[in-house]
Amino acid sequence: xxSMPRWSFAAFLxxxxxxxxxxxxxxxxxxSTVAKPFAPPAWMGGEAPPPLSASLSPEQPSLxxxxxxxxxxxxSIRGTVLFDDSPANASLxxxxxDGKTFILGSFSGSGEWSVxxxxxxxxxxxxLGVAPFQSALGLLFPSQGNIRISIxxxxxxxxxxxxxxxxxxxxxxxxxxxxRDVLSLFIAGIRVSLLVGIAATLLASLLGLSIGLASxxxxxxxxxxxxxxxxxxxxxxxxxxxxxxxxxWGKGLWQLILILxxxxxxxxxxxxxxxxxxxxxxxxxxxxxSIGASPFYILYxxxxxxxxxxxxxxxxxxxxxxxxxxxxxxxxxLSDPRVISWGRMLHEAHGFGAxxxxxxxxxLPPGLGISIICLVFLDMGRAIEEMADPRLLKGGRR
Amino acid sequence: MRSYWARRxxxxxxxxxxxxxxxFFLFRIMxxxxxxxxxxxxxSPEAKERMRxxxxxxxxxxxxxxxxxxxxxxxxxxxxxxxxxxxxxEIRSRIxxxxxxxxxxxxxxxxxGTWLGVHAARKRGGFVEKLVLISGSVSFSFPSFFVQLVLLxxxxxxxxxxxxxxxxxxxxxxxTLNLVLDYIMHMVLPAGSLVLLGFGSWAIYVRNLxxxxxxxxxxxxxRAKGLSEERxxxxxxxxxxxxxxxxxxxxxxPGIVSGAVITETVFSLHGVGKFLLDSILGHDYxxxxxxxxxxxxxxxxxxxxxxxxxSIADPRIRVGRRAER
Amino acid sequence: MISxxxxxxxxxxxxxxxPAVRDVSLNIPAGKIxxxxxxxxxxxSSLVYGVLRLLPPEASLSGSILYGGLDVVSASDARVRDFxxxxxxxxxxxxxxxxxxxxxxxxxxAEVLEVRMGMKRREAADxxxxxxxxxxxxxxxxxxxxxxLSGGQKQRVVIAMAMxxxxxxxxxxxxxxxxxxxxxxxxxRTLAGMVREKGMGLLLVTHDLPLAASICDRLAxxxxxxxxxxxxxxxxxDFPSHPHTRALLSAYKVLGGGLS
Numbered sequence: 001x002x003s004m005p006r007w008s009f010a011a012f013l014x015x016x017x018x019x020x021x022x023x024x025x026x027x028x029x030x031x032s033t034v035a036k037p038f039a040p041p042a043w044m045g046g047e048a049p050p051p052l053s054a055s056l057s058p059e060q061p062s063l064x065x066x067x068x069x070x071x072x073x074x075x076s077i078r079g080t081v082l083f084d085d086s087p088a089n090a091s092l093x094x095x096x097x098d099g100k101t102f103i104l105g106s107f108s109g110s111g112e113w114s115v116x117x118x119x120x121x122x123x124x125x126x127x128l129g130v131a132p133f134q135s136a137l138g139l140l141f142p143s144q145g146n147i148r149i150s151i152x153x154x155x156x157x158x159x160x161x162x163x164x165x166x167x168x169x170x171x172x173x174x175x176x177x178x179x180r181d182v183l184s185l186f187i188a189g190i191r192v193s194l195l196v197g198i199a200a201t202l203l204a205s206l207l208g209l210s211i212g213l214a215s216x217x218x219x220x221x222x223x224x225x226x227x228x229x230x231x232x233x234x235x236x237x238x239x240x241x242x243x244x245x246x247x248x249w250g251k252g253l254w255q256l257i258l259i260l261x262x263x264x265x266x267x268x269x270x271x272x273x274x275x276x277x278x279x280x281x282x283x284x285x286x287x288x289x290s291i292g293a294s295p296f297y298i299l300y301x302x303x304x305x306x307x308x309x310x311x312x313x314x315x316x317x318x319x320x321x322x323x324x325x326x327x328x329x330x331x332x333x334l335s336d337p338r339v340i341s342w343g344r345m346l347h348e349a350h351g352f353g354a355x356x357x358x359x360x361x362x363x364l365p366p367g368l369g370i371s372i373i374c375l376v377f378l379d380m381g382r383a384i385e386e387m388a389d390p391r392l393l394k395g396g397r398r
Numbered sequence: 399m400r401s402y403w404a405r406r407x408x409x410x411x412x413x414x415x416x417x418x419x420x421x422f423f424l425f426r427i428m429x430x431x432x433x434x435x436x437x438x439x440x441x442s443p444e445a446k447e448r449m450r451x452x453x454x455x456x457x458x459x460x461x462x463x464x465x466x467x468x469x470x471x472x473x474x475x476x477x478x479x480x481x482x483x484x485x486x487x488e489i490r491s492r493i494x495x496x497x498x499x500x501x502x503x504x505x506x507x508x509x510x511g512t513w514l515g516v517h518a519a520r521k522r523g524g525f526v527e528k529l530v531l532i533s534g535s536v537s538f539s540f541p542s543f544f545v546q547l548v549l550l551x552x553x554x555x556x557x558x559x560x561x562x563x564x565x566x567x568x569x570x571x572x573x574t575l576n577l578v579l580d581y582i583m584h585m586v587l588p589a590g591s592l593v594l595l596g597f598g599s600w601a602i603y604v605r606n607l608x609x610x611x612x613x614x615x616x617x618x619x620x621r622a623k624g625l626s627e628e629r630x631x632x633x634x635x636x637x638x639x640x641x642x643x644x645x646x647x648x649x650x651x652p653g654i655v656s657g658a659v660i661t662e663t664v665f666s667l668h669g670v671g672k673f674l675l676d677s678i679l680g681h682d683y684x685x686x687x688x689x690x691x692x693x694x695x696x697x698x699x700x701x702x703x704x705x706x707x708x709s710i711a712d713p714r715i716r717v718g719r720r721a722e723r
Numbered sequence: 724m725i726s727x728x729x730x731x732x733x734x735x736x737x738x739x740x741x742p743a744v745r746d747v748s749l750n751i752p753a754g755k756i757x758x759x760x761x762x763x764x765x766x767x768s769s770l771v772y773g774v775l776r777l778l779p780p781e782a783s784l785s786g787s788i789l790y791g792g793l794d795v796v797s798a799s800d801a802r803v804r805d806f807x808x809x810x811x812x813x814x815x816x817x818x819x820x821x822x823x824x825x826x827x828x829x830x831x832x833a834e835v836l837e838v839r840m841g842m843k844r845r846e847a848a849d850x851x852x853x854x855x856x857x858x859x860x861x862x863x864x865x866x867x868x869x870x871x872l873s874g875g876q877k878q879r880v881v882i883a884m885a886m887x888x889x890x891x892x893x894x895x896x897x898x899x900x901x902x903x904x905x906x907x908x909x910x911x912r913t914l915a916g917m918v919r920e921k922g923m924g925l926l927l928v929t930h931d932l933p934l935a936a937s938i939c940d941r942l943a944x945x946x947x948x949x950x951x952x953x954x955x956x957x958x959x960x961d962f963p964s965h966p967h968t969r970a971l972l973s974a975y976k977v978l979g980g981g982l983s
Binding site for chain 1: 409412413416417424425535538540541544545547548550551554555556648649651652653655656660663664671679681683686689690694698701
């Protein structure tokens with residue numbers, strides 16, 4: 001059987017590229033609100049209206065919206081226009097399909113007119129004559145048909161007013177509890193998983209390598225002390241320790257990487273130690289020592305190159321552990337709330353009522369993302385392991 | 399045999415001391431000095447004074463440590479900052495839930511995983527083996543909370559078969575039988591999800607060990623003896639593979655206890671793990687330390703149980719080496 | 724008598740097929756000691772395990788192995804299982820891993836008695852003691868586990884186990900090769916003695932030509948999967964006709980082994 005190029009290497013490069021360049025594909029940052037909370041993905045939204053945004057400007061003093069849905073959750077009109085000719089006298093007029101007109105705001109004087117209308121504001125409702133507990137949107141969108149928004153009176157000379165109607169459905173993966181784009185959040189989360197996974201594992205491997213080499217090469221009391229420590233550390237549940245440390249020490253990303261690294265070197269140390277021991281027993285290290293090679297030289301020039309491929313495999317196989325630990329801590333709410341990560345997304349989905357909204361799109365993407373990234377690293381690790389030790393290929397471990 | 403137990407017991411005591419020491423020092427490296435951070439501003443001056451005495455905060459560090467060890471060993475954890483009640487009272491009511499969750503999940507996943515693993519090894523390349531290999535890689539790479547959230551979404555929201563959260567319904571059902579049934583209904587999803595996540599890795603380990611064992615000479619001799627396949631599989635192969643299976647189980651134990659924290663959080667179970675998280679998030683340090691300690695104790699205890707099982711399963715430990723081969 | 728007719732055994736791997744036994748015909752008479760000698764990898768072991776149909780799934784058998792009305796090659800699993808041990812028992816390299824490590828040796832012998840002979844537990848335990856004593860071991864060893872026994876003791880346990888059902892034949896595959904020379908001689912003497920006393924047939928497979936020649940009634944030389952020479956040990960030692968036999972003999976002469 002010939003070993004074929006593994007799918008996981010290609011997948012890893014793709015994930016890396018998506019993590020590095022993916023966020024550039026989105027005009028707005030992942031933190032910005034794009035639609036109503038828990039909006040389903042556009043392709044399954046059905047009757048819900050898509051998000052709308054348009055501008056009123058000197059070039060386009062009136063907008064016409066062909067409204068084919070029930071009233072939306074909200075509408076906002078924000079912006080500033082300037083009038084050169086003083087004195088100006090202008091008003092913002094809303095005309096419903098059944099012919100009623102509302103004056104949403106008016107301006108007289110000169111200079112700058114700032115508009116900040118949110119249909120949920122009580123002041124706005126009172127102006128329209130709606131009780132504070134009722135929605136003004138039924139009045140503004142009474143039926144399907146053509147809605148006209150225009151600036152009447154004096155024409156502004158520059159500036160624009162942005163009209164935004166948040167949609168009832170959004171994009172490929174809908175929105176979260178704050179109306180943020182889940183796809184954008186998902187892409188942004190790749191970075192954290194990769195960064196934490198790789199950085200923490202590198203740190204752990206470096207620690208494991210040096211401790212394992214020291215243990216295997218020096219032997220004796222140091223060896224048995226180190227191995228005893230490894231046994232003890234391996235028999236304590238790590239997650240509670242991490243929780244306590246993170247809870248006390250802080251939730252920053254770099255702290256997390258450091259903590260994860262400090263608590264996951266044990267496996268590598270064991271592997272490296274046993275490898276160093278077998279290499280020592282092959283006798284050539286003995287020969288080197290007898291011709292006067294220094295321990296450092298032997299470690300560096302002879303043991304390290306032998307151990308390196310195995311170490312590479314250990315790193316790749318260790319990344320999923322770090323990713324899962326990071327995701328677990330974030331899921332428990334023990335991560336920096338400002339940093340978007342897949343675990344954090346699941347935490348918010350769990351904590352902010354994704355279930356009552358039936359919002360599967362908040363749960364599946366981050367969860368599958370974590371799983372796939374873990375599978376990719378596991379498969380890469382196995383591939384490297386087989387390359388480093390061709391016996392595994394023939395032996396048919398699986 | 400005796401030296402084996404002496405070593406194991408010494409190991410357990412060492413881990414116990416380490417857990418206590420970790421606890422002791424972790425909660426002393428908190429920002430601010432020990433007094434101001436341990437003594438919560440919400441306490442009355444008398445309570446503060448009582449706590450000072452209790453913690454022995456004026457004494458030198460090593461005496462503080464001895465006092466701390468004694469308090470831990472006697473389950474005297476002080477008052478919770480959040481509830482102002484003794485921490486031990488809070489935890490005591492949660493231990494049964496955690497043990498019920500982990501115990502039932504472990505029992506089921508080991509039985510299912512063992513059965514599947516043995517049969518996967520018996521028929522290489524068959525359906526069972528494929529199932530085992532797939533479920534194994536699932537349990538290695540899918541985050542537990544993700545699988546649990548999906549199960550929750552499916553069976554508590556889309557098809558509301560099981561309750562969404564907690565251990566008892568509100569209002570509480572009447573009668574002992576109904577209470578027990580209600581408790582079981584609340585436990586099905588949490589424990590079931592742990593089984594779903596756990597049986598795969600269990601099955602893979604058992605399969606790998608069984609494949610190795612079935613290739614041994616003594617299996618050939620057992621077959622030559624004209625024994626039935628079932629008998630060879632269980633009495634000879636599985637019993638021989640059991641000690642290493644238990645070793646791996648021992649290594650997996652800390653991870654299983656870690657899993658309790660996440661599972662209890664997902665399903666809002668009234669357990670020790672959820673208590674630990676809530677205490678950490680609420681900066682309730684005495685409670686967090688106690689919950690951490692109890693989880694450590696739980697691990698040490700199950701370690702000893704697994705050790706005992708190991709020593710029964712492996713005659714090389716049970717009767718020692720009277721003669722070298 | 725077990726008669727092997729035109730038996731071929733081939734190991735089919737995904738890449739190629741390796742013939743281990745090629746068109747072998749051999750009679751194993753009851754009450755006599757037949758020895759097969761040959762170099763390692765010559766197909767001797769495959770032949771023995773083939774007689775009990777104990778080969779791995781990738782091995783394919785053709786030809787026939789006849790015992791009474793039974794053809795082991797084509798019979799049903801259940802009939803082959805009945806044939807095993809009650810008619811033909813196996814003695815393997817007991818010094819290595821032939822005994823299940825987690826079951827006491829007494830239980831492993833008693834298991835055959837209970838499962839195959841339908842004995843009650845007590846009765847079986849008594850019989851185990853007798854069997855062990857027959858092989859020169861104390862009866863108390865029944866309670867021991869394999870790791871507590873020496874290689875020679877384990878080998879005797881395996882022989883006791885083979886005697887348990889008083890089979891017509893004993894098939895021994897390199898029964899002594901992992902033992903030191905003195906133990907080898909003792910064990911082989913025990914085995915040959917018991918077989919003669921009970922009038923059983925023994926098929927002894929070994930690479931040790933002098934050892935085989937010293938106890939067997941008929942000797943067969945196997946080379947590259949084929950039987951190249953058969954005859955009485957005296958004839959073969961004195962007038963070897965096949966080059967491989969001569970090579971085997973000269974190897975022992977070089978090593979200074981006395982062939983008498």
